[in-house]
Amino acid sequence: MKRGEYRYIWQRPDWPQWQVDRTALARLLADVHQAQGHLLGRLTTLGLTSRGGISLQALTDDVLKTSEIEGELLNPDTVRSSLARRLGVDIGALAPADRHVDGIVEMVLDATANHAEPLTAERLFGWHAALFPTGRSGIARIRTGTWRNDAGGPMQVVSGALGREKVHFEAPPATRLKAEINSFLTWFNADALDDGVIKAGLAHLWFVTLHPFDDGNGRISRAIGDMALARAERSGERFYSLSAQIQRERSDYYKLLERTQKGTMDATLWLEWFLACLLRAHRAADAALDATLTKATLWQRWSDVPMNDRQIKVLNRLLDGFEGKLTSSKWAALAKCSADTALRDINELLVRGVLKKSDSGGRSTSYELA
Secondary structure, three states, rough: OOOOOOHHHHHOOOOOOOOOOOOHHHHHHHHHHHHHHHHHHOOOOOOHHHHHHHHHHHHHHHHHHHHHEEEEEEHHHHHHHHHHHHHHOOOOOOOOOOOHHHHHHHHHHHHHHHOOOOOOOHHHHHHHHHHHHOOOOOOOOOOOOOOOOOOOOOOOOEEEOOOOEEEEOOOHHHHHHHHHHHHHHHHHHHHHHOOOHHHHHHHHHHHHHHHHOOOOOOHHHHHHHHHHHHHHOOOOHHHHOHHHHHHHOOOHHHHHHHHHHHOOEEEEEEEHHHHHHHHHHHHHHHHHHHHHHHHHHHHHHHHOOOOOOOHHHHHHHHHHHOOOOHHHHHHHHHHOHHHHHHHHHHHHHHHOEEEOOOOOOOOEEEEEOO
């Protein structure tokens, strides 16, 4: 292959010698570290119960969104219950177990909680087998717990209708995988000479470029990135979800991956996007923490106010971000009670100063937190 004819970065003679303009990334990297420190600092003021609840929500988002990026929608209650079982968090009634959901949860938790353990081929095989417990992706049978063999042709990322397909990316041939993975794992497990956040971005990019499995490469790449971030933070607790932010920016995510894999070994543009996305993930977590602290403060203020289970349930719904106007009929629907009971519940909270009538007007009287 002549110079200038390299279609993908893995075909280049300088692969995988990544180049990064650290000066260009310095300001953004400093902002990420500041956001990390700010978030962790705020969390130190919370008790174990509150920290556990925030971590459970972040992990739930991570599991849901890393699958949603691939077009797979999981049941939030099932994911939350699976995580709660493994973390020992009491959330009340648990949803029935699901083998597929449990497998994704186990991978995410192993990557972050056990981040200090070496990443090995066997560990990756375990993650892959957990993602596909039936040995199938949809209705198609796939090879699980081992590298792809390209028996059906080269590994390609393709879109478009049959006959008009567009190849976005083609991965290295299966014959190269053992050597390629060994090179990646040696680098990943080595003592970090570079910034850990930079390493997380490169690890994500490098593994997804190899695409070593028949399916699940994106989810495993993001788990590896999260593992590197956990190492950089020296913490297995998760209080933000990078996958949730990537899902919000899914189009840019795929565009940057494709552009980088068809470019040179300079990963600066990819890392610029990765760091900015990570910064936005931290800021989203910080905003969610504001809501959590507000909720905790209000419940502390109401600690001497007598309330029944219905009132507690509806108030929690309001504090979690209830959309629209709260009317007595909506109260009845949320609390699963009669209209008379709903109105009695509301009137009690009006007298006790927890609720007030809204000034927004409308055909029906509505209420809001005082």
